Amino acid sequence: MKLIEERILRDGRVLPGDVLKVDSFLNHMIDVPLISEAGREFYRLFSDCGVTKILTVEASGIGIACITATFFGCPVLFAKKTFGNNSDDEKLTQECKSYTKGKVYNLAVSKAYLTKNDRILIIDDFLAEGSALRALCGLCRQAGAEVIGAGVVIEKRYQGGGDALRAEGLRVESLAKIKSMTEKSIDFC
């Protein structure tokens, strides 16, 4: 999606450690009009798939997922990394490794909110090694829910996570696919 690529080129910054910093419009400050266009595009791509619910992971996926859900008119469920003391419900959990934070944690959703009747669209901000996407698919598998596909805003394609998931049969749509990046330049597929 041209709009996202242009914004990455304008405002993204490549940091040491192969990190693409886009927190001025995607995952700290959120440019809601821009992300609305991303949501509209996800709707165009997946509108005929009978989506019943959008699944994402806290925190940076929530905004994009909710904005996308305004087009679908469906609820969003976000997997949590920690649960507060206001939850006595049965959970589904799945292990996940964060690329940017460099640690392993469990993602959890309340069992009641993810069911075998759901047709799930997964939405997230980033796809690199695919660990979060894989964990979200695992939660759906445990629930017996069908994953109709995944939409991510930025895929670091050279890290291979997206293509591995595609090879396993998951439909993955990324609005900007990064072929390579250095501190001097970012190239898209």
Added chain:
Amino acid sequence: MKLIEERILRDGRVLPGDVLKVDSFLNHMIDVPLISEAGREFYRLFSDCGVTKILTVEASGIGIACITATFFGCPVLFAKKTFGNNSDDEKLTQECKSYTKGKVYNLAVSKAYLTKNDRILIIDDFLAEGSALRALCGLCRQAGAEVIGAGVVIEKRYQGGGDALRAEGLRVESLAKIKSMTEKSIDFC
């Protein structure tokens, strides 16, 4: 707001420890069509205030803030509880005590994204003792940004946080104000 009150009565559950569980539509699963109506109402209330940015706190405020921002056409900035290794920026931080999680933590935003030119609308899911709202106001004060008001979906008014903030001059608008609640009944103001 009738719609929110009715939904709380239908799906909310009062748990021991004075906790109102609304995670089937507000802060785990998000009923996006319902929250869109909440966002529309926040827009009606604050549309003439020259809002430049909506400020909230991760994770449960993000969805509501982003949906509300689609009406304002403005960006959302969410304060973080932890920063990953993709952030080398200068931060503003403010201490905050979580009511439901029972712990103290720091809220932080990147200094670059909250400025003295901003007119901030704070949006959050819950207001009880007012600690999160107070911390968000503190971040704005540090930045020299003007807080034009705060919109919350549910205020547990009997805990006094909202009225204390109102007494200090903050405009606080809550869509459902709980006067009292027990495991058997919930009464609104």
